[in-house]
Each structure stands twice: as structure tokens, then as C-alpha cells.
Amino acid sequence: MEPKMPGFGDFSPVSYQLPDPLDLRVQVTEETDLRSLTPAQLYELNQNYLDDTVPSSQPPISELAPLSTLRTEYEGSSGSFIKQIDFLIQQGYEGIRRSRGDGDCFYRSLIFAYIERIFSQEDRKVAVDSSVSTLQDFLPRLREVGFKDMVVDESYEIPRDLIRGIIDPEPVSMSTNGTTLTPAHLLREFQDESTSKYLVTFMRMITSTQIQGEPETYEPFLTHPDTGETMGVKDFCRIVVEVLGKEADHVQLTALSQALKVNLKIAYLDGRSQDGRVEFVSFNYASDGKETPLTLIYRPGHYDILDRRSSEPLPINPSP
Amino acid sequence: MSVVYSRRLKKELQEIQIEQADPAKRAAGIQLLQADDLKTWYFSIEVLGDSLYKNETFHLMVRFDPEYPFKSPAVQFVVSDKVKPPIHPHVYTNGHICASILGDDWSPTLSVMAICITIQSMLASCKKKELPEGNDDYVRTAPDNPKKTRFVYHDDTV
Numbered sequence: 001m002e003p004k005m006p007g008f009g010d011f012s013p014v015s016y017q018l019p020d021p022l023d024l025r026v027q028v029t030e031e032t033d034l035r036s037l038t039p040a041q042l043y044e045l046n047q048n049y050l051d052d053t054v055p056s057s058q059p060p061i062s063e064l065a066p067l068s069t070l071r072t073e074y075e076g077s078s079g080s081f082i083k084q085i086d087f088l089i090q091q092g093y094e095g096i097r098r099s100r101g102d103g104d105c106f107y108r109s110l111i112f113a114y115i116e117r118i119f120s121q122e123d124r125k126v127a128v129d130s131s132v133s134t135l136q137d138f139l140p141r142l143r144e145v146g147f148k149d150m151v152v153d154e155s156y157e158i159p160r161d162l163i164r165g166i167i168d169p170e171p172v173s174m175s176t177n178g179t180t181l182t183p184a185h186l187l188r189e190f191q192d193e194s195t196s197k198y199l200v201t202f203m204r205m206i207t208s209t210q211i212q213g214e215p216e217t218y219e220p221f222l223t224h225p226d227t228g229e230t231m232g233v234k235d236f237c238r239i240v241v242e243v244l245g246k247e248a249d250h251v252q253l254t255a256l257s258q259a260l261k262v263n264l265k266i267a268y269l270d271g272r273s274q275d276g277r278v279e280f281v282s283f284n285y286a287s288d289g290k291e292t293p294l295t296l297i298y299r300p301g302h303y304d305i306l307d308r309r310s311s312e313p314l315p316i317n318p319s320p
Numbered sequence: 321m322s323v324v325y326s327r328r329l330k331k332e333l334q335e336i337q338i339e340q341a342d343p344a345k346r347a348a349g350i351q352l353l354q355a356d357d358l359k360t361w362y363f364s365i366e367v368l369g370d371s372l373y374k375n376e377t378f379h380l381m382v383r384f385d386p387e388y389p390f391k392s393p394a395v396q397f398v399v400s401d402k403v404k405p406p407i408h409p410h411v412y413t414n415g416h417i418c419a420s421i422l423g424d425d426w427s428p429t430l431s432v433m434a435i436c437i438t439i440q441s442m443l444a445s446c447k448k449k450e451l452p453e454g455n456d457d458y459v460r461t462a463p464d465n466p467k468k469t470r471f472v473y474h475d476d477t478v
Contacts, residue, residue, distance in 0.1 A: 150331050151429050197390045201428045242427040244390060 060196035061112050062098040063187065066310040070096055081299075083276025084269045088297070088306070091278075093267070095307035096297060103245035106253065106296070106303040107203040111159065112190055113294040113305050114260060118166050119183055119313075128167050132160055134261055135206075142205055145212045155202035158195060162186065183313060200244065203256060207248075208237040210255040221251050247301065257283040263293035267306055271299075328389045329358045332431055339433075350436045359384055362398070363436055367444045379403045380439065381415075382432055383465075392426030394467045395435055407449040410442065414459045416466040418452065420473040 067089055074081040097112070099105040114131065121127035135156065142152045165181035189195050211218045215233045222236040223229060225247065231240070240246050248256075257264040264283040273279075282293065297306040336352050339345040349366040363380045367373045379398035385391040397405035397415035405411050410418045421430070421438050452458070463469060 147429055148431060150328075150335060151431070154328060154331070194390075197428070201390075204427075205429055238427070239425050242429050243425055244428060 058098070058100045059191040060100050060104075060108055060193065061187065061190040064095045064097045064307055064309060064312045067094055067096050067306075080273060080276070081269060081271045084271070084273055084278045087276045087278050088267060092308050093295070093297075093306050094310035097305040097307060099304050101302050103247050104197075104200045106248035107200045107207070107256070108190070108196060109296050109303050109305045110256060110260070110264070110294065111199050111203050112186075113296070114262065115159065115163055115166075116183065116186060117292075117294065118163065119186075124167050128163055131163050135159055135163075138206055138209065138259065141209050141213065145209050147205055147209075152205070155198050155205060158198045159202060162189060187312075197244065204242050204244075206259045207252050207256045208241040210259040211237055211241065211251065218251055218255065225249070248303075254283055258285045261285050261287060263289075263291050265293040265295045266303075267295065267297045269297065269299045326358050329384060332433070333358075333361075336433060347433060347437055347440075349440060350433070353379065361432065365436060365440050365443070367440060369444070371444050372446050372449050373406055373443050376406065377403070378406050378443075380436065382435070385467075389428040389430070392422055392467070393432065393435070394465050395422050395439070396466050406443055407451060408443060408446055409448070409450055409452050412452055412455050412458050412462070414462055416458075416462060416469065418471040418473065420471075422466070423471055424473070 067085060071082055071085045071089075074085065097109075099109040099112070118124060118127045118131060139152060139156060143149065162181065165185075167180060169178050169180050190199070212233055219233055222231045222233065224231050224236075225240060241252060253264065253266070263286045266281045266283075268279045268281060270279075284293075286293075295306040296303050333355055336355075339347070340352055349368045351364045353362040353364050355361040361382045361384075363382065365378045365380055366376070379400075381396055381398050383394040385393065396417060397403075397411060399405055399413070399415045405413065405415045412418075417439065419438065419442060421435060458469075
């Protein structure tokens with residue numbers, strides 16, 4: 001049942017009936033003179049072209065694949081990237097889990113890796129409790145910086161239920177049918193567009209809150225991604241961090257790994273290294289300094305998850 | 321779990337209805353006129369206190385994309401026999417509004433009420449009632465849905 005509003009007098013919107021937006025699709029043939037189109041039509045045309053050419057078929061998070069699949073993409077182009085990929089393989093990083101290149105790839109990669117690593121912990125119950133409490137402890141801070149309860153609650157529920165679902169079939173209203181969450185389920189959840197977007201939104205809120213909580217630390221480094229102009233904390237968070245599709249840079253990486261209390265290691269593939277060595281940049285914020293870092297791989301403008309496994313592990317049975 | 325997108329809108333509507341019933345919580349000058357479904361809502365907006373729009377009331381139409389809150393809603397002033405849009409450097413005579421919060425700077429952490437308040441304060445801070453530059457050209461060629469316009473955001477503080 002959709003909620004119904006009680007009547008509101010005689011206000012009538014009928015004079016403003018609007019045609020279906022699809023009717024506005026511009027029809028062009030080879031003979032069409034583009035100069036005859038209005039700016040709005042040209043924009044429309046360009047957007048249609050982009051929609052048709054940018055593959056939207058890539059899921060938000062993909063299955064683990066051998067890193068050699070990335071290597072084949074660079075064959076015939078940059079020798080330096082290939083050397084760097086080979087270097088990573090030699091270091092034991094044999095797999096890559098792709099995150100869709102839509103500007104949210106860093107946030108999505110990190111929350112996936114954050115949840116997925118719980119499967120490989122010796123004591124999953126401890127890992128689940130500590131991960132959930134890290135997120136939960138953050139909630140009052142989210143409200144303090146001004147996020148509405150409604151927004152905080154709806155975004156928090158999703159990572160919480162996914163993480164708890166690893167050991168507890170009860171709170172899970174998901175696709176697990178009363179069993180605990182398996183890695184396969186986790187992947188499927190992340191491949192759901194709305195679930196993925198809520199997770200990214202929650203990560204962005206946490207990142208924003210962390211930056212706002214330490215303005216003096218972050219302010220000197222805040223610049224507008226397009227213009228390069230310096231920005232204040234509030235503006236930066238509002239326009240660069242909290243908006244979907246805006247890429248993450250060093251500041252956001254630092255803030256989020258600090259907020260989630262994780263060790264994060266990024267393999268930077270710049271395609272410029274002469275000897276093929278890859279530089280790793282570490283953000284160490286786990287309370288246990290020796291904690292295994294979550295590892296991502298960066299290529300200019302894009303983050304994916306780097307893994308030592310080259311394919312999905314078999315679904316892990318629930319712990320006894 | 322495949323979250324249903326409309327769950328946010330239902331919650332927002334509930335919250336607005338609760339706020340509207342309570343003068344202590346209500347955003348002054350903003351009133352929900354109609355929300356028969358989860359597709360199109362109407363609000364009335366007045367600027368209280370001293371402003372160029374004293375004693376004027378405007379109607380705002382908010383249309384939701386099925387992917388709300390991840391996509392911004394289409395927001396415009398209603399133009400009809402009964403109500404006219406405000407004369408403002410960011411408001412075209414067809415009711416379209418040029419404000420970055422409705423486009424590039426939309427965030428799913430915002431809400432419909434946040435939009436109404438932003439637009440109300442955009443009016444409150446206006447220094448001179450004038451139409452946007454190129455209003456006639458824009459209105460002649462504008463798409464029906466303002467979200468299809470690629471606005472160049474000038475100064476949101478005007």
C-alpha cells in the first residue's frame with residue numbers, strides 16, 4: 001500500500017501534465033544537420049550515444065578472476081603495465097576482483113574487502129562483532145555532522161545485516177533462505193544495484209564524517225577535483241565526498257581506512273616504472289599493526305580489489 | 321536483499337507528515353500540498369520575513385526517478401493560471417531552476433525537504449528580481465524535464 005495524503009483543498013496540477021520523457025528521444029539519420037538541433041536535443045543525443053557505448057553490463061563487483069586477465073588487456077599497448085602486472089603475480093597476487101569504473105569503485109572495493117575478509121578469520125564471531133561495532137560506534141558521529149536519522153539508519157542496516165549474516169541466519173532478510181551468508185551470497189548482494197549504492201553511500205558518509213571530525217588534519221589537502229582550487233571541509237565533503245560517482249583520492253583513502261580502523265595497502269600501477277616494480281602505499285590504522293591489510297590495485301583513475309587467490313574459493317560452510 | 325528504492329520515499333513522506341502536523345518541527349513557509357503517490361509531490365513555498373518575495377507563494381513540483389534517492393528528483397516551479405514561478409536569476413519562466421543541488425551536486429544523503437529548504441533560502445537571499453540571462457532562448461528550446469538540461473551552475477549563493 002502506498003501512503004495516501006488527505007485532501008489538500010482545490011490545488012490541481014492537471015494543467016501541468018507532462019509527456020513521457022522517452023518521447024523526447026531525438027531521431028537522427030545521416031542526413032540530419034546537427035546544427036538544426038537545439039542544445040537540449042544535442043545533449044540528449046550525446047547522452048544516448050554514451051548510454052549505448054559505455055557498457056553498463058559490468059556488475060558493481062565481479063567474481064574473482066586471474067590477474068593474467070588484466071595482463072591480456074595491456075598486451076600490444078603499454079609494456080610497462082605488463083611488467084608491473086607480472087611483478088604483482090611474482091609477489092603472489094594472482095587474482096583481481098573488479099569494481100565497476102563509475103567513480104564509486106574505491107568505496108565499493110573497500111567495503112566488499114572489509115566484509116569478505118571476515119570469512120577467512122579464525123574466529124568469525126569475534127570478527128563479526130568487532131566489524132559491526134566499528135560501524136555502529138560511528139552512528140552518533142554521523143548524526144552529529146548533520147545526516148538525518150532516516151538516512152543513517154537505512155544505509156547502516158545493509159552492511160550490518162550482511163556482516164551479521166556471516167554467523168547468524170536470523171537477521172538476514174536476504175537471499176540466503178535461512179542459512180548464514182556465504183561468499184557467493186555476498187557477491188550476489190553486491191551485484192544488486194540498490195544494495196551496492198546504499199553500501200557506497202554509507203562509506204561516503206563515514207568518510208565525510210571522519211574528515212569533518214579532523215578539519216585541521218585534512219583541510220590543507222582539500223582541492224576541487226576539476227578546478228584544482230582549494231576547498232573548505234564542509235564544501236569538499238558535501239560536493240566531492242557525499243556525491244555518488246565522485247572519485248576518491250588520497251584524502252578519502254586516508255579518512256576511510258582510519259574510520260574503519262583497517263590496514264589498507266594500494267598497489268599503484270602507473271605504467272611508468274622502468275623495471276616493472278610496483279610501489280605499494282600503505283594506510284595503517286588497524287589497532288593491531290600486524291593485521292593483514294586489505295589490498296587494492298590502482299590504475300590511473302580506477303581501483304579494483306587485489307587478491308592472492310586467482311578464483312573464487314568454494315562456498316565456505318557456516319562455522320559450527 | 322535487493323532493497324526497494326521506494327522505501328526511502330515512504331519514510332520521507334511519513335516524516336514530512338509528522339513534521340507538518342507539529343508547528344514546532346515544521347519548516348516555516350514550506351507546506352506539502354499533495355503527495356498522492358510516490359511519483360510526484362507538490363509543495364508550497366513562501367519566504368518568511370523580509371525578502372523580495374514577501375507575500376508571494378510559489379508551488380514546487382517534485383518528480384521522482386524510480387532510482388531516487390540515488391538519482392536526484394526533477395524539481396521545478398509550477399506555472400499555471402493560479403501560480404507563477406518567482407522572478408529570480410536562477411529560475412526560468414517555464415519554472416525550471418538552475419541549482420547544482422538538483423544536478424551535479426545531488427547526494428543520496430539529502431532529502432526532498434533539504435531541497436525545499438535550499439530553494440527557499442535561494443529566494444530569501446536574492447538581491448534583485450530579474451530573469452536569468454537567455455531566458456527566452458532557454459524556454460523556447462528547453463526539454464520538458466529540467467533534468468535533461470545541462471545547466472552551467474554560476475553562483476548558487478545569488
